[in-house]
Amino acid sequence: MRTNPLARKLATAASALALAASGLLLSSSPASAATSCYASSCTGLDPSTTVCQSDARTVRTSDWGVELRYSPTCRAAWARKTSGASADTVIRVSNTNGESRSVYYGGYGTVYTAMVNDKDIYAWACETRAYATLETHCTDSY
Known part of the structure; x- marks a missing residue:
């Protein structure tokens, strides 16, 4: 059975439109929206909105x-607390360059700080209870 040339062109156009639409959907996914940073350009950024969370340990x-969480790809560090603190706790990450980021921990769930540079310097995480x-x-430095 032979296909009508006009029908073939319309089918090809429809396929191209479907591919373009799927590309738009994929490009707006959260994973592709992640920010890329490296070392000092990560300082102050939220690790959950960056590629740094992908290989963090x-x-x-x-x-x-x-x-103390660390991303080898980003060469950045941050502090995280998942449980076991009172409601008057501050979590902080610092490095040997004097950079520091902190977050208040209300005693429930998981909190984490923004990142600090950890390229060729040391970082550590602390928890202060009031x-x-x-x-x-504090953790040992890394």
């Missing part, structure tokens, strides 16, 4: 459970 954990006495526990 916990490299240090304090005795109170605050974690109940009764001001007390801070």
Whole structure:
């Protein structure tokens, strides 16, 4: 059976439109919207909106459970707390360049700080609890 040339052209055009539409949908997906940064250009950025979260790993954990997270691709670090703190806790990440980012932890769920540069320098994460006495526990540096 032979196909009408006009029908073939219309089918080809429809396929091209479908492909273009699927490309638009894919390009607007959250994964492709992730920001790319490296070292000092990551400082202050939210790791969840960057490619840094893709290969992040916990490299240090304090005795109170605050974690130092590190992305080898981005050469950036941040602090994360998932549970086990009182409602008056501050989580902080710092580096040897004097950069620091912190977030208040209300005692529930997971919180994390913005990132700091960790290229060829050291970073560490701390948790400060303000109940009764001001007390801070930190990870070792990485």
